[in-house]
Amino acid sequence: MSANHAEELSLHPGEIAKPNTGWIWKTFWVLVIITAFEFLIAFTMTSPGLRTFRNSIFIVMTILKAFFIVGEFMHLKHEVKSLIWTILIPTALLVWLVVALVTEGSYVGEVLSHMFS
Amino acid sequence: MAQSTTLQPTAATTDFADAPRSGTWDGGNEPFRASYGKLMMWFFLLSDTFTFGAFLTAYGLIRHKHGVYTGPAKDFFFSTAHWPVPEKVFNAFPGFHGVDLPLAFVALMTMILIFSSVTMVLAVEAGHRLDKADVQKWLLWTILFGSMFLSSQAWEWSHFIGGHEEPTIMADGTRFFGANLAMNQYGPPLFGDLFFFITGFHGTHVFSGVILLIWCFIATTNGTFEKRGHYEMIEKIGLYWHFVDLVWVFVFTFFYLV
Numbered sequence: 001m002s003a004n005h006a007e008e009l010s011l012h013p014g015e016i017a018k019p020n021t022g023w024i025w026k027t028f029w030v031l032v033i034i035t036a037f038e039f040l041i042a043f044t045m046t047s048p049g050l051r052t053f054r055n056s057i058f059i060v061m062t063i064l065k066a067f068f069i070v071g072e073f074m075h076l077k078h079e080v081k082s083l084i085w086t087i088l089i090p091t092a093l094l095v096w097l098v099v100a101l102v103t104e105g106s107y108v109g110e111v112l113s114h115m116f117s
Numbered sequence: 118m119a120q121s122t123t124l125q126p127t128a129a130t131t132d133f134a135d136a137p138r139s140g141t142w143d144g145g146n147e148p149f150r151a152s153y154g155k156l157m158m159w160f161f162l163l164s165d166t167f168t169f170g171a172f173l174t175a176y177g178l179i180r181h182k183h184g185v186y187t188g189p190a191k192d193f194f195f196s197t198a199h200w201p202v203p204e205k206v207f208n209a210f211p212g213f214h215g216v217d218l219p220l221a222f223v224a225l226m227t228m229i230l231i232f233s234s235v236t237m238v239l240a241v242e243a244g245h246r247l248d249k250a251d252v253q254k255w256l257l258w259t260i261l262f263g264s265m266f267l268s269s270q271a272w273e274w275s276h277f278i279g280g281h282e283e284p285t286i287m288a289d290g291t292r293f294f295g296a297n298l299a300m301n302q303y304g305p306p307l308f309g310d311l312f313f314f315i316t317g318f319h320g321t322h323v324f325s326g327v328i329l330l331i332w333c334f335i336a337t338t339n340g341t342f343e344k345r346g347h348y349e350m351i352e353k354i355g356l357y358w359h360f361v362d363l364v365w366v367f368v369f370t371f372f373y374l375v
Contacts, residue, residue: 017246021239028235035227042204042220042374046190055375062370066363073238073359083149083159090163094170101174105181112182 027072034065158353162360165322169364172315173371179307195285201304203373209276223373226269227365233262234362241355244348249337252348256334259358263327270320277312312372319368322361329354 038061045054071077184199193205204219236258243251280295285302287293293302301309333354342348
């Protein structure tokens, strides 16, 4: 953004700066390629034995996409460190909650299936 | 220690309140170097993250509580005994009646939303350059893609509620098509409920986003932001819009892929 402001200063009154959109389209292509890769995996890696591996790939790809959307489009990567941590730490706790309750869910299911046998 | 307790006359005590105090904790600072409005939008989005996080956490728990279909993929059948495979539920595309196109429509919806995010960030960029015409152009594109996404979701919902060609035979021998909140032909009742609540809640967010964008477009056209001298409102609404795209990325993975 600092480059943008420097440009604005050298402008004549009423003149509009040239668009600077290279980074936006770069991020767009990254998102498209990751999504395409996800579909490729969804249709080629179908064997039940690879289920866990396949799902971990999906989760890693999702977090990667989230990184690009939040970091570049929402500009968080270029904010001050304290703001970045303010957003990331509570979100990290949520990840723990998901892992805990998924484990709990498997356990509840197992208990219920043995309840009457 | 002795030195620190002796009070030095400061500028504030000699000139009274003429010179404002400017220490880190004396107020008037922006520790986050973000304006009040943008910071509050971030905190709102954090709270919204918890709402969607609660939905996806509940989805994880309920899904793992139910049985998994373990047979070969080609023999898969809908049953309340196991969680449905998403490829078998979401395999329809408008205009291709009866053709098995797994996840094709949801891929299109994902692309539409990514596109809308790009046009949104282009509008924000145009706002930084105070380029009113460009802001208007990109806002219109974003509104268009947002509306396209909402229409796609409306179609997806009506197809989900209407049901597949083949009915599911219930335990008492009756045939059942489609879905409602009490039961559905695809799997356990909670599968339908979670579909309605998660995609519905996300769709409501997209809808509010489109309304906010339309308001932004009107305000831009009227020159409200031009008079203000900055287009920060576009940035704030942009943050919200990207968040909606972000939520879809997670819904897409956990509801449609995994």
